[in-house]
Amino acid sequence: MPDLVQMTINGVVVRVPRGSTVAAAVLLAGSSNLRRSVSGELRGPLCGMGICFECRVAIDGRQHVRSCQLLCREGMEVTIGV
Amino acid sequence: MSERSEFDVLVVGGGPAGIAAACCAAEATPRVAIVDDNPALGGQIWRDEPAPSTSQSAIWYQRLARLPVQIIAGTRAFAQAGPHILVAESEDGVCELAFRKLILATGARERFLPFPGWTLPNVMGAGGLQALARSGLTMRGKKIVVAGTGPLLLAAAAHLRQSGAEICLIAEQASRRHLIVFSVRLVCHSSKLQDALALRRELAGVPYLTSCWPAAAQGKEKLESVMLRRGAKTWSVDCDYLACGFHLVPNTELAALLGCGVEQGRVRVDDLQQTTVPDVHCAGEPTGIGGLELSLVEGQIAGHAAAGAPDAARGLFAKRKGLRRFAAGMDRAFALRPQLRSLPQADTLVCRCEDVPLGRLREHSSWRAAKLLTRCGMGPCQGRVCAPAVEFLLGWNVESVRPPVFPVRVESLTTTVTGAPPTLS
Amino acid sequence: MVIIGAGIIGAACARECALAGLRVAVVEADFVGGGATAAGMGHIVVMDDSEPQFALTRYSQQLWRELASELPADVEYMACGTIWVAADEQEMQEVRRKHDFYGARRVPTEILDPRALYEAEPHLRPGLVGALLVPEDLVIYAPCAARFLLRQAQARNCDLHMGTVKGIREDGVVLQDGSVLQAGTVVNAAGTWAKELTPGLEMRPRKGHLVITDRYPGFVRHQLVELGYLKSAHTLTAESFAFNVQPRITGQLLIGSSRQFGVEETSVDNHIIAGMLARACQYLPELSRMSAIRCWTGFRAATPDKLPVIGKCPGHEHLYLATGHEGLGITTSLGTARLLLDQLLNRAPAIPLEPYLPGRVMETAHA
Numbered sequence: 001m002p003d004l005v006q007m008t009i010n011g012v013v014v015r016v017p018r019g020s021t022v023a024a025a026v027l028l029a030g031s032s033n034l035r036r037s038v039s040g041e042l043r044g045p046l047c048g049m050g051i052c053f054e055c056r057v058a059i060d061g062r063q064h065v066r067s068c069q070l071l072c073r074e075g076m077e078v079t080i081g082v
Numbered sequence: 083m084s085e086r087s088e089f090d091v092l093v094v095g096g097g098p099a100g101i102a103a104a105c106c107a108a109e110a111t112p113r114v115a116i117v118d119d120n121p122a123l124g125g126q127i128w129r130d131e132p133a134p135s136t137s138q139s140a141i142w143y144q145r146l147a148r149l150p151v152q153i154i155a156g157t158r159a160f161a162q163a164g165p166h167i168l169v170a171e172s173e174d175g176v177c178e179l180a181f182r183k184l185i186l187a188t189g190a191r192e193r194f195l196p197f198p199g200w201t202l203p204n205v206m207g208a209g210g211l212q213a214l215a216r217s218g219l220t221m222r223g224k225k226i227v228v229a230g231t232g233p234l235l236l237a238a239a240a241h242l243r244q245s246g247a248e249i250c251l252i253a254e255q256a257s258r259r260h261l262i263v264f265s266v267r268l269v270c271h272s273s274k275l276q277d278a279l280a281l282r283r284e285l286a287g288v289p290y291l292t293s294c295w296p297a298a299a300q301g302k303e304k305l306e307s308v309m310l311r312r313g314a315k316t317w318s319v320d321c322d323y324l325a326c327g328f329h330l331v332p333n334t335e336l337a338a339l340l341g342c343g344v345e346q347g348r349v350r351v352d353d354l355q356q357t358t359v360p361d362v363h364c365a366g367e368p369t370g371i372g373g374l375e376l377s378l379v380e381g382q383i384a385g386h387a388a389a390g391a392p393d394a395a396r397g398l399f400a401k402r403k404g405l406r407r408f409a410a411g412m413d414r415a416f417a418l419r420p421q422l423r424s425l426p427q428a429d430t431l432v433c434r435c436e437d438v439p440l441g442r443l444r445e446h447s448s449w450r451a452a453k454l455l456t457r458c459g460m461g462p463c464q465g466r467v468c469a470p471a472v473e474f475l476l477g478w479n480v481e482s483v484r485p486p487v488f489p490v491r492v493e494s495l496t497t498t499v500t501g502a503p504p505t506l507s
Numbered sequence: 508m509v510i511i512g513a514g515i516i517g518a519a520c521a522r523e524c525a526l527a528g529l530r531v532a533v534v535e536a537d538f539v540g541g542g543a544t545a546a547g548m549g550h551i552v553v554m555d556d557s558e559p560q561f562a563l564t565r566y567s568q569q570l571w572r573e574l575a576s577e578l579p580a581d582v583e584y585m586a587c588g589t590i591w592v593a594a595d596e597q598e599m600q601e602v603r604r605k606h607d608f609y610g611a612r613r614v615p616t617e618i619l620d621p622r623a624l625y626e627a628e629p630h631l632r633p634g635l636v637g638a639l640l641v642p643e644d645l646v647i648y649a650p651c652a653a654r655f656l657l658r659q660a661q662a663r664n665c666d667l668h669m670g671t672v673k674g675i676r677e678d679g680v681v682l683q684d685g686s687v688l689q690a691g692t693v694v695n696a697a698g699t700w701a702k703e704l705t706p707g708l709e710m711r712p713r714k715g716h717l718v719i720t721d722r723y724p725g726f727v728r729h730q731l732v733e734l735g736y737l738k739s740a741h742t743l744t745a746e747s748f749a750f751n752v753q754p755r756i757t758g759q760l761l762i763g764s765s766r767q768f769g770v771e772e773t774s775v776d777n778h779i780i781a782g783m784l785a786r787a788c789q790y791l792p793e794l795s796r797m798s799a800i801r802c803w804t805g806f807r808a809a810t811p812d813k814l815p816v817i818g819k820c821p822g823h824e825h826l827y828l829a830t831g832h833e834g835l836g837i838t839t840s841l842g843t844a845r846l847l848l849d850q851l852l853n854r855a856p857a858i859p860l861e862p863y864l865p866g867r868v869m870e871t872a873h874a
């Protein structure tokens with residue numbers, strides 16, 4: 001049984017393996033997109049290493065956090081653009 | 083007020099170059115630290131390795147573990163607070179890092195080139211998808227097209243396949259002729275040849291097409307298929323992910339911010355990896371894309387030199403020379419073909435932060451003009467993605483950096499004064 | 508005529524003159540709107556430091572409002588108004604003084620009590636005593652505005668020459684490559700560089716720092732300025748900063764403002780940024796957790812009396828100056844252009860133009 005962390009993505013409870021990044025968790029939960037671009041396009045992660053800023057989400061109310069650089073924490077509330 | 087730590091040698095970047103530099107420095111001088119923005123050390127290639135998986139990384143991690151090197155992870159250097167002081171931000175604060183000698187080992191990023199559909203979700207960098215796979219995304223049963231150029235395509239494909247993905251195809255834009263010349267060079271580097279042969283074994287049965295590139299990514303809300311082009315032929319391949327990168331671009335922003343000379347996108351260094359700024363060394367990809375071996379050698383040279391042991395550094399010059407020749411061959415082999423300039427259409431977005439299409443850039447004559455008048459490169463990535471593309475597509479010189487080199491919290495910029503900030507009257 | 512410089516001032520002058528039927532050539536060394544115009548905040552603001560400053564800013568603001576319907580989207584015209592925030596009773600007195608001053612000159616304003624202030628701007632720190640709302644103040648994006656103004660000129664009777672003017676002569680200007688552009692009238696609108704072409708002009712560069720954040724739409728709705736601004740902006744000490752936060756149409760926040768004399772390098776000074784942001788966070792505490800994307804600097808062309816220089820250069824029949832706009836050139840560009848044309852055509856100006864005539868800031872004129 002892998003060690004799981006429980007968190008919410010747009011209010012929906014998900015459990016992901018500890019050590020996953022938030023970007024991976026969102027994709028694992030079945031959404032390919034993380035945000036809406038300034039002209040309204042759906043976007044997902046691109047670089048996976050913190051430089052492109054395509055993976056920005058809101059975490060616990062704080063906006064514009066790069067989800068590929070952040071590990072999931074118990075109870076984290078993630079908001080993605082849909 | 084921010085915390086202040088002081089080091090004899092401060093290394094920025096905890097990839098192979100940074101680890102090697104820190105080891106060599108710490109063997110000669112007491113106070114050495116590595117600062118890296120990722121949650122753990124390893125850079126792009128050795129990340130995710132609590133239990134190092136290759137013998138080479140294991141050797142370096144063990145060597146590092148025996149030394150009193152302070153590891154400052156999850157922390158990103160973003161500006162200079164004064165002479166010999168960097169400022170860095172982490173999730174919970176900001177710190178000042180004072181140093182006698184600095185080694186910049188900030189690595190590289192992938193080069194992305196725009197083509198129709200490249201902004202669809204599930205179109206990612208080759209290294210990008212690999213990084214996601216390493217950070218928890220399961221690949222089992224996923225269909226993946228790997229495309230672009232450079233040795234990273236093979237490494238990424240092999241890793242993704244090991245993780246259970248089905249690699250439909252590897253599309254390499256370079257021509258077979260170029261690659262043959264390059265593989266002749268490989269033979270002269272036994273370790274690289276072994277790596278190459280190992281990769282080939284791991285990728286047995288996967289179609290590998292040269293002179294082939296993605297013409298478009300297709301899908302409604304996310305990627306559904308990739309249209310590939312080879313010569314006059316185009317065809318579509320259904321897939322879950324497109325892993326696509328066009329070789330690497332050195333991360334030179336921090337060096338440029340410190341005033342180090344940067345030429346043709348590379349940090350200028352002397353024999354001892356010293357930049358044009360006294361007490362600042364640079365090693366690994368920022369001095370030119372050279373791969374793992376060269377990063378390790380440059381890191382060691384920089385580490386010895388920064389710790390005041392230039393003789394130890396000199397012993398590695400010959401090895402570095404050979405590896406640099408190899409790197410130059412790699413640059414030639416994977417040079418971008420001019421046809422790639424016609425991949426994006428007028429309405430294809432170039433700047434993904436601000437959604438600026440190519441057609442609007444073409445109205446301008448320089449990067450700065452285009453930036454100011456279209457917002458291209460003005461978003462949070464500060465041109466890290468679009469500038470290398472624009473350089474290739476339009477031949478422009480891309481502009482200077484400003485602090486912070488990465489977006490930071492406003493409060494991190496308020497605490498960098500030595501002395502209390504002014505209070506309300 | 509030849510206009511040197513395609514900043515907001517040169518572009519506005521080109522448009523005004525071309526629309527009036529004059530044949531205009533604009534010479535620009537870099538690109539349209541790339542000088543101080545690319546650095547400024549783009550706050551179109553009525554100021555009351557002196558009668559002439561008020562007259563020109565108000566006149567210009569009305570010209571911007573008339574132009575509003577023609578402006579393309581990239582000019583990012585936003586009729587957001589300014590809120591002058593009072594932190595204490597002394598500043599509240601200043602609110603009332605300003606209210607009376609503007610009222611007497613028929614500029615609409617509204618005094619906000621704390622309740623109205625927090626309703627208008629809920630993210631301001633608690634404890635403020637009130638504010639003055641100036642609803643007709645605006646925000647624009649100046650580089651695109653300069654391009655728009657110049658394009659209007661080009662559509663009528665104006666050519667843009669890319670090149671650097673090396674010298675001004677009786678019969679026109681000499682460019683770097685040695686060629687001469689002939690003209691009966693030359694307008695020096697080269698911003699902080701104007702001095703190099705017209706020596707003797709008393710004007711100093713005054714450095715400013717700005718910071719832009721990521722997008723936080725709706726966080727701030729008006730341009731917010733502290734009333735201490737008046738004190739800090741207009742003292743002539745080495746450096747000063749004040750709370751000055753502007754909402755952009757993108758949802759970003761543009762944070763100012765600092766003023767420094769005697770500094771020539773364009774580099775960003777951490778110390779200034781820190782002081783400026785600390786001040787901004789004192790007024791908008793939540794700002795501290797927001798993401799700052801970029802810092803930059805720019806130079807204002809400051810005259811000793813803080814008024815621009817508009818008109819015929821003493822001792823030169825054919826040379827006119829349009830520069831020295833300090834921190835208000837984006838606002839006053841349209842008024843400047845109108846006053847310049849009035850002089851060229853010998854028309855009666857809408858506001859007295861004497862306060863802006865060059866004689867007062869020309870060293871040779873005093874001699």
Ligand SMILES: Cc1cc2nc3c(=O)[nH]c(=O)nc-3n(C[C@H](O)[C@H](O)[C@H](O)COP(=O)(O)OP(=O)(O)OC[C@H]3O[C@@H](n4cnc5c(N)ncnc54)[C@H](O)[C@@H]3O)c2cc1C
Nearest residue numbers: 095097098099118119125126159189209237366367373374
């Ligand atoms: C996305 C990607 C994937 C790759 N995958 C492979 C692969 O599978 N196989 C292979 O052989 N080669 C791969 N490479 C190439 C490989 O990284 C290099 O050959 C080698 O690792 C270079 O080492 P380095 O230390 O110079 O750079 P890196 O390993 O990139 O290390 C640089 C480190 O510095 C950090 N850093 C940068 N700026 C700052 C700052 N301002 N403050 C704090 N930290 C900072 C970075 O986050 C990173 O951790 C990849 C490269 C990239 C860019």
Ligand SMILES: Cc1cc2nc3c(=O)[nH]c(=O)nc-3n(C[C@H](O)[C@H](O)[C@H](O)COP(=O)(O)OP(=O)(O)OC[C@H]3O[C@@H](n4cnc5c(N)ncnc54)[C@H](O)[C@@H]3O)c2cc1C
Nearest residue numbers: 512514516542543544547548550672698715805836837838
């Ligand atoms: C930080 C800061 C904030 C500001 N905020 C505001 C604000 O909110 N509201 C406001 O109204 N104003 C503001 N300003 C002031 C405003 O930006 C300036 O007053 C205005 O842009 C000046 O315009 P200009 O056309 O005179 O100068 P510039 O924009 O500098 O234009 C001069 C042009 O001349 C060209 N040039 C120079 N020499 C030559 C030559 N020899 N040959 C050919 N071309 C030449 C240059 O390339 C340049 O394009 C601010 C300024 C700063 C620095």
Ligand code: FES
Nearest residue numbers: 048050052053068
């Ligand atoms: S995917 Fe590029 S920053 Fe996270």
